[in-house]
Amino acid sequence: MPLNARVTGYGSVASPGLSTGATGSDSAPLLIPQPEPPPQWQPLTKEELEVAAGGAGWRRARHYLVLLFWLTWLAMLATAIAVIVMSPRPVETPLKWWQKTLFYRLERDVLTEKQADASEGVDALGEHLQYLKSLGIGALILEGQFEKKASHLTLNGTKRFGPQIDNLLAESVKADFKVLLDVCDLDLMGPQNADKTSNLSAKEHYALRIWLEQGVAGFVICDTDAAYSEKTLLEWKGVFKEFSSTDNERIVMLKETKEVPPAVKFFSHINITLVDAFMRSLLPSSQHLLSAKEVAEAIETHLQTGEDEIWLSWTVGGKASRHLMKLLLVLVMTLPGSPVVWLDEDIDQAQNVSLNVGSSHGDPNKSPELYKDEGKKHSASALFTTLSHTRAREEALLFGSFTYLPFNSSSSNSTLPFRPSSPILAFLRTWGCVQFLVLLNIGSKPHALAPTWAPHLPKAGVFVANTGMARLGSTTLDTLELRPHEAILIKLFEAGSYS
Template structure:
């Protein structure tokens, strides 16, 4: 077979990498190189945070500068708007304004009848000095003023008013007592109740004028000695005799004398002790609506020759709490006779009522300093606690008195806060109830003293049975509180009205607050 046979001959066989074309020869390369691959597209660059240098360059651009200015302006505008809203809320929101009180409206009065402090009755000449030594201690208890009774003979005429009778002693003793009281920062009000200060009213006009001049002379004398004022009864001629003819001449003249000795720090006052159910008019409309007296001393309990039962005491207190008082600053004293078991309860009531409290002499208080003073009170027949109380009970009475006086001095709610009577219904413990009682047990009496957001709840259990409080009768009250004082001074810390139980003859003072807060 020829070597160059047909197209399908030996030398023209096609194969991989070979060309079967006519021009193919053995000199052609057996492997044809593959073409070079096309270059890949440009790789995607991954995001990376700017470096410090790059950031500084970018931040200096005009866009970032505008954004920063807008953000700073927006921040300050929002801050100023919030400040303006806060100021508007504070200015427009209603808030109580503390009234401007005189010294006698803020004072705690302590009533003494030192008719046993004379050399004749006490057996030694230093009895007045013993009382003078006690004055700094009385001031430390929170007492601001003294009301001295029994200094003047009821039959003394105005001419001898500045000489005193034989009831208390000599003039020098009273002058020394007034001077020492002023040194101890204790003001002294002289009780001239039922004293004949204006002389007889059925004599000639000249003699009547002479008596009035003598009375004004006597007032000036004692005001010069440092007396802070005088207390008279609503049955005295000086008060009642002139009111009958609607002239009020005597009391207006007295007020004029007081102005001569009064100052902003020490205003001289006139107190009237109410003994009747209804007082005569207390203002003189003919002289420009002038108030004839500064303070009216009222009794919480009615006068009685016998001890009042717990039910009668509760009724008297409830009647008082529901009574709308006149527009004359009140002052409170226990007055009537009650069981010794109610002594601490009545003390709490006197110290927490609106007005100026008047506390009568109590040996349990003064003997805490271990100074023996034989001073009688107008209730000496019912106030024999020094013989019946133990040392621990005497200390608790002194602690109760001190706590109440200092709380009243620093708490606006107790000093001049609003008063609200609370109609609490109580549930008596079945274990202690007695179905043979002739009358139902005395209920729990309660009232609220409020000023702003501060509330003081005063609870009184006059009866001899324990009572559980029913707070559902006053659902708007906060349920949590803290004990301020109680009759035994053995309750401390926080409490809840839902689980509070009052013991027999117990009074409790609680400062209420919302849960999670304390004001």
């Protein structure tokens, strides 16, 4: 075979997509040529950077902008610090013991002869004091322990109940209780010293020293007593200083009995500064149960009264229905000042009731009415305990500011904006960012809050206490409806935050 003979299929590959020429000598190369490598990255030179950045002038402008940014940031930080430092902040006022203590009016019937006969009577009295202390009570006011004809505060007028008072004072010292003696309407000065300008005799000084040595923390007098005079109170204060200390200061509490407007009374007596606390009744004295309208008008009169120059101690005073008494309890415990309460049988017997409930649960011989009564007593005890403990730990309820919130401020027919169709009262206790709202429905019908009422208040809140102790959890003022004769204590907070 010739060397140049053409053999089909060997040595060459037909070029794809191209037709074979006449000679048949066109063929595709066996190796594909490699593409040229891309140029390598090189950093810009200084001249190129200045050109890209706009030149040296733009570089100086950037430096000025950075400096301006940091100066602005420092100025904002300094302004924020100055606002925080210079903004008014609530200052906690140091309170005396009687300004942060819950007072309990203890009547003569509690000190029965059985409690003073044997040692078990004293033990029962000590257990009773411990139970009162568990409720949050820190001071006792003994009422009706002296006969009105007794003078000079001597023990001669307390022959029947003298041992009980001695045992009570001894047990109160053990339980860390304060005891005050109510000596209203007693002829303390004696017939020979009826003139207010007279000085105390040696007997009065001796009697005061005897009671103070036994641990009495102070006395309650009336504004009609002969002892309510500048000279007498100055002499009392002189004796008190000998027995007072920083933690155990002896006080004089004045009880309001005259039907005189508070403003007139406060500014008409120069000796009011010698009294440590002023006991004021929410309701006027009456022989019959006050109606809802009378109760609302009496409460609103006190709520609209400005702040007084003396520390107030609130008590219920007059007569009202059982439903309104729970409402008044919430009011007394949330007003500025020291509450003076009297425990009814539902609260005073709650200790025994709790034991009975635990031991007789499921007893088939027990009537449903008895279970219902025990449930009411447990609710009353829970309400009182919640209010006392909340007041003890919340600064807003102890010394926070007070703001009355009227519902019908546009009413011009009467000096009081109370209307029988809307017997709703409210006020606010504020301390810093903490706000407590107190709502009182004195009427016998449910009442919903208007959406436009108090638009400046936060709408969200959480229930703290209410007369029925049946409300729990969070709430909003727009959807809240007050039940008949209901009082509600709500802690407000902004939406999305918790305080």
